[in-house]
Amino acid sequence: MYEAQRALASPARNPRMAVVIGRLLGIAFIVCFGTGLYSHFLQEPLPWMRFPTRPALLYQFSQGTHIIAGIACFPLLLAKLYIVFPDLFQYPPVKSFLHLLERASIALFVGASLVQITIGLLNTYQWYPWPFPFREVHYALGWVLIGLLVLHIGIKLPIITRFWNRRGDAERDDDEHDATVAEDEAVRLWGSRRPSGVTGRLIAWIDATPALKPTATPAVSRRGFLTTVGVACAAVVGLTAGQTFAPLDALNVFGPRKKGVGQQGVPVNRTAEEAKVTASALATGWVLTLTAGDVERSFSRTELESMPQTEVELPIACVEGWSQLAVWRGVRLSDLADLVAADTQASFRLTSLEERGSFRQTEMGPEYVRDPLTLVALELNGETLDVQHGYPARMIAPGRPGVLQTKWLSRIEAITA
Amino acid sequence: MNTAGVKTASAALPRTDDERRMRVARRALILIGSAGLLFGLFILFDSVRVTRLPGLALWVGAAIVLHDAVLAPLVFLCGILLRRAGRRVTGTIVLVVQGAIVVGSIMTLIVVPAIVAQGITPNNPSILPHDYGRNLALFWLGVALVATFWSIALYARSRRANQRPSSRQS
Numbered sequence: 001m002y003e004a005q006r007a008l009a010s011p012a013r014n015p016r017m018a019v020v021i022g023r024l025l026g027i028a029f030i031v032c033f034g035t036g037l038y039s040h041f042l043q044e045p046l047p048w049m050r051f052p053t054r055p056a057l058l059y060q061f062s063q064g065t066h067i068i069a070g071i072a073c074f075p076l077l078l079a080k081l082y083i084v085f086p087d088l089f090q091y092p093p094v095k096s097f098l099h100l101l102e103r104a105s106i107a108l109f110v111g112a113s114l115v116q117i118t119i120g121l122l123n124t125y126q127w128y129p130w131p132f133p134f135r136e137v138h139y140a141l142g143w144v145l146i147g148l149l150v151l152h153i154g155i156k157l158p159i160i161t162r163f164w165n166r167r168g169d170a171e172r173d174d175d176e177h178d179a180t181v182a183e184d185e186a187v188r189l190w191g192s193r194r195p196s197g198v199t200g201r202l203i204a205w206i207d208a209t210p211a212l213k214p215t216a217t218p219a220v221s222r223r224g225f226l227t228t229v230g231v232a233c234a235a236v237v238g239l240t241a242g243q244t245f246a247p248l249d250a251l252n253v254f255g256p257r258k259k260g261v262g263q264q265g266v267p268v269n270r271t272a273e274e275a276k277v278t279a280s281a282l283a284t285g286w287v288l289t290l291t292a293g294d295v296e297r298s299f300s301r302t303e304l305e306s307m308p309q310t311e312v313e314l315p316i317a318c319v320e321g322w323s324q325l326a327v328w329r330g331v332r333l334s335d336l337a338d339l340v341a342a343d344t345q346a347s348f349r350l351t352s353l354e355e356r357g358s359f360r361q362t363e364m365g366p367e368y369v370r371d372p373l374t375l376v377a378l379e380l381n382g383e384t385l386d387v388q389h390g391y392p393a394r395m396i397a398p399g400r401p402g403v404l405q406t407k408w409l410s411r412i413e414a415i416t417a
Numbered sequence: 418m419n420t421a422g423v424k425t426a427s428a429a430l431p432r433t434d435d436e437r438r439m440r441v442a443r444r445a446l447i448l449i450g451s452a453g454l455l456f457g458l459f460i461l462f463d464s465v466r467v468t469r470l471p472g473l474a475l476w477v478g479a480a481i482v483l484h485d486a487v488l489a490p491l492v493f494l495c496g497i498l499l500r501r502a503g504r505r506v507t508g509t510i511v512l513v514v515q516g517a518i519v520v521g522s523i524m525t526l527i528v529v530p531a532i533v534a535q536g537i538t539p540n541n542p543s544i545l546p547h548d549y550g551r552n553l554a555l556f557w558l559g560v561a562l563v564a565t566f567w568s569i570a571l572y573a574r575s576r577r578a579n580q581r582p583s584s585r586q587s
Contacts, residue, residue: 074526082492088485111478114477115480125531125538125544126534126544127530130472130476132476140457141457144454144458147451148453151453151454154442154445224516231516235520253555254527254531254552254553257546262542
């Protein structure tokens, strides 16, 4: 095992580098956890929760950040694993029960992190090749990972504090000293510089490979490693983030969505065919029913069109990280709420024409119901709403995830506060 | 549950204030972390049907195996091969080539699933609208070009340096 560790030695593999990359990865994890938690509670609020409706771009920003940080985790996590990989071969493998727990927690940390970022990425591609539900598992793993992160920091705290500043590195020793120690240790272990047999020959072959020539000092090598990680992060983020961050739109060649691509220039998450509403949404007898207590009123699309119309510019911001600013026109929800004399503190339950689906029915707190920007939208970008965007009528509110911007509305009910 | 042990392992007898503070901080972090972990597991068991959990365990296990037994050795092997192949060139060039391969590979890792998913996802023209295969090929080309020019520049610099009398001996 020691030989494996030694063969894996590289100037980039040292505790200082583990701390440097670990810090960035830790920040990315915390950002993902925070934005993920916000998104989760928007979708499943606890009864007392109220959310800010301004800035209207808030969810676009928070969820866009969630996906960007998640994508940056790929190069960062792989870099971190590259740095600490020789620790896999530490000998003896288990020193004590506590050491076993520590290694088990790291194994779980590694496995769960890889699964978390992988299913998160594939979810943005709407590809689900795993045998478990995405939303629940992604949320639970978020807590598991943030717990393991804090645990990991606790376990490694002496190393982290020591190598937090560059000084720790200098205090320790230089790389040449390391190499000497390794040689001595090899002699102590095997009685010679290297073991015999196949592994011995392999090690000999590796050693015959000249180490990096003088031009590539350990410092240069470390800088090369950091540059590589930096370039990889910039590439994966820079070439995908345009799906939410407009200034990078021109560079968006790998994002799963492209601004302006979709019916009426807006991407579509769930199509009318998937939701099986093509017939019911285009039926002539469609009405939107509003209820509050005993009051119930129904409006045809023509009746809605004849009411005072408001135009707003709001983004559709999807949980999958893409967003698209668009111009919506329709009736203020608060006006409709007044027509049925709903309590100003009442939450609303929105029901779609779709017969199945986890977001067929959603709830909206009073802060959104009474917001002047919240519309029952009838038009999108100057045209009658496309059926893919929720014709005959859909909800659009500031700062909410796209899945809660209910399409193909059929019922709006006030829930007694 | 394991905090007591960690404490004794880290510092048997905390003498200074620093050591005492470190011990307290570690205990707190380990306690909070364990609580977060347990809460996550509780949510998992609470919201996901038990019959689905073996599948999740399999995925987590497979991720560890995939990384430790496939990906990491592959990277290790590439590193050795590159070092042997690059024995005639200066180390910095090896680093540039290595970096280029790493950047290209990570992008490939992220983009290939998009190519696969394109054939699977439902009929929705706004999902995965790019020609990912072509873009990935162009990306590799771009990375290769940058790495080549960079290497040439480094090579020219090292030749110039070697022609100076002072470094002829080495």
